[in-house]
Amino acid sequence: MRQTRIVVVGSANMDLVAIAPALPRPGETMLGADFVTVPGGKGANQAVAAARAGAASAFLGAIGSDSFGVTLRARIAAAGVDISQLRTTYGASGVALVMVNTEGENAILVTPGANASLTALTEAETAAVREADVLVAQLEIPVETVTQAAVAARAAGTRVVLNAAPAVPLPPELLANVDLLVVNETEAQVYTGRGREDPSALLDLVPRAVLTLGAQGAWYCDRDGTAVHVPAVGVVTVDSTAAGDAFTAALAVAWGEGRDLVDAVRWAAAAGAACVRRLGASVSLPQRAEIDELYLPAS
Structure with missing residues (x-):
């Protein structure tokens, strides 16, 4: 079986991660316990996660001309991701300031840097989208570019998975070209006014949602009437920063490989669980064997 081709259009950031007993409140200064610098960004994380989950993964994004950009390029490539279309723009790379407490909860502030320069796709980038089995996108780059990618994907028969985070206004043209929407409860509340009490409210926006x-x-x-709750896989949480990225990437890989979507969500839940067991974003993204080890098929 050939590898599923995943193209991720999105952000690349350097994550500056501080560990503390608790997250500081506004105006509060707190002593931290540790600090690490880890490549991240939702786009780069999902591209790396897709590669580790077994896909042929390519990343379309932009990094800066600073030292962070050099490190980002090297780390993403080292994970087996195709970066032949990764741009370098003059100036700063994207940076995420991440605070994590001892329970694994986090607070994140992102400054986009070079990600903001990704205002349109080139013809070569558009061709890469058209040749993919699944396009994965998020919203840490200009939404107009995400829309352009989704339109190109739909025209070519490429499935479109949108992880609509962070929550920003979604153009009708983008929603019309999304096959599967992935959001957390906070984002669902923004988009529909409903949270976990009514997941089906998301179907007013797209045909399928997680x-x-x-x-x-x-x-x-x-919209066919399926509504299934998939339980989480029980593990000890160290850092949940990249769990959503591991989940979304694994979901796209599983769907691209031909699993039905409920089973794909189960496999994605295993990926998210495997991810939270380690500190850091890209370094915690699991290999396929780790996902399979935690995967709980329907009984």
Whole structure:
């Protein structure tokens, strides 16, 4: 069986991660316990996660001309991701300031840097989207570019998975070209005014949706009437920063490989669980064997 071809259009950031007993409140200064610098960004994370999950993964994005950009390029390539279309723009790379407490909860502030320069896709980048089995996108780059990628994907028969995070206004043209929407409860509340009490409200936007709920698992629903809750896989959480990225990437890989979407969500839940066991974003993204080890098929 050939590898599923995943193209990820999105952000690349350097994550500056501080560990502390608790997250500081506004105006509070707190002493941290540790600090690490880890390549991240939702786009780069999902591209790396897709490669580790067994896909032929390519990343379309932009990094800066600074030292962070050099490190980002090297780390993404080292994970086996095709970076032949990765741009370098003059100036700063994207940076995420991440605070994590001892329970694995986090607070994140992202400054986009070079990600903001990704205002349109080139013809070569568009061709890469058209040749993929699944396009994965998020919203840490200009939404107009995400829309352009989704339109190109739909025209070519490429499935479109949109992880609509962070929550920003979604153009009708983008929603019309999304096959599967992935959001957490906070994002669902922004988009529909409803949270876990009504996952099906997302179907007013797209034909298929997954609502992730962290330790409470995830809901999958579609316009054919399917609504299934998938429980989380029980593990000790160290850092949940990249769990959503591991989940989304594994979901796209599983769907591209031909699994039905409920089973794909189960496999994605295993990926999210495998991810939270380690500190850091890209370094915690699991290999396929780790996902398979935690995967809980329907009984």
